[in-house]
Amino acid sequence: MIIGFILNGDDVSARVEPGDRLVDVLREQFRLIGAKAGCYAGRCGSCTILLDSRAVPSCMVPAFAARNTEIITIEGFSQTVDYLDIERGFQRAGIETCGYCTAAKVLTAHALLDKNPDPDDEAIRAALSGIQCRCNEPSGLVAAVREAAVARQRRIYGR
């Protein structure tokens, strides 16, 4: 079947089989390899994308379910001004970027700040709990998201 959706701001279409997972369609048909195909069971979180502004593991989405949705991958998000806030926060907190999970952490942090501009530590930990990569300490990630929140508020409100 052919499905249409918005991918990183562009109207696109893809020919998919019922059994295709969205992560594989993004990686193979669109060459967007920032979402990593890890566990195929929604456990590792490394395939996280934004589906209609919500962070979801794309291995848990059959490709047909992407019809009429808006998808943002790390490749699209990294072209936005919102990305700079997250990047700044991660740099200030000294977060190591591991290449496997960083895209998921960045997109998840953005989804959280989009909904809750000033999250507390518990909310940050809860939001990142679905990403299993252990290349950074949880406390460092919490600090990074808090820094990103500050950077975003400074940019938007000038404070």
Add this chain to the structure above:
Amino acid sequence: MAGESVFIPETLAEFFTTSARLPDALIFAGGTDILRTQAGRMIVFPRNVISIREIDEISEASRTERYLDLGAAMTIAEVADLGEKVVPPVLYETLKLFAVPGIRNLATVGGNLLCTERRMDLFVPLSILDARVEVRRATGSRWIPLSRLVAPDGRIGIDKGEIVAHIRIPSDLFELNLARKVGSHHYPDPATGVFCCCAKTSKGILSDFRLAFAGERYFRSRDIENVINGKNLPLTDRDVETVLDAYREELAEDLGPTLRQQFVNLTGWALSYLTEKGYE
């Protein structure tokens, strides 16, 4: 994968037309329960799949003074986003314990309730809140208690050509609302269980006490609840022990030893809120 077909109706009328033509089709909502058990690259579906993700009629919530109606295709995150002032506290607490945020953004209320292998997270708070379920068919609809939606042996209480459309939760106010999860918070396994308790008081009397637990088995005893309903508050240590003994006895065959002890511990914890000391 050849031969599989996916149908994506946008209205309930289209759904009924399609399901009449394909009575054995798999009805796909969030899909998390289907996909989490398939770690292969390709998802294996039955020959025909009907995706209900785009049916707006069952994807929205509505609220009156007497009840909150949840669309069965609403995701867990969408229900949580209604906020703690709208969602009954015991349900709201359970939503916060549900898997990880990414899965909450995909899993649906109806899909969670219709899991046949075990009673999943939402079944427990919704059952003690006396929720009812609207089952639609092409020619009309019927409301059934949640307990009749899935039988203890896993049989689903809806027929082919029917669909769970809404879940109706009465707007009762409970003073005590508790929810806890044991075992893995993220993925269901034999050691996972959800415990919920809520209670109403009136003029110094415990007027309505409800408590349930579910993992691989669902457990609620109205008989034991009635033992404690009507007691003066605060409860005495003897009241608490009587109830705990009753649960120990009742649960002897229903749950394994670990889950049984966890259930009894959680029950003691819940009851401690109603004693003179309160929860310490």
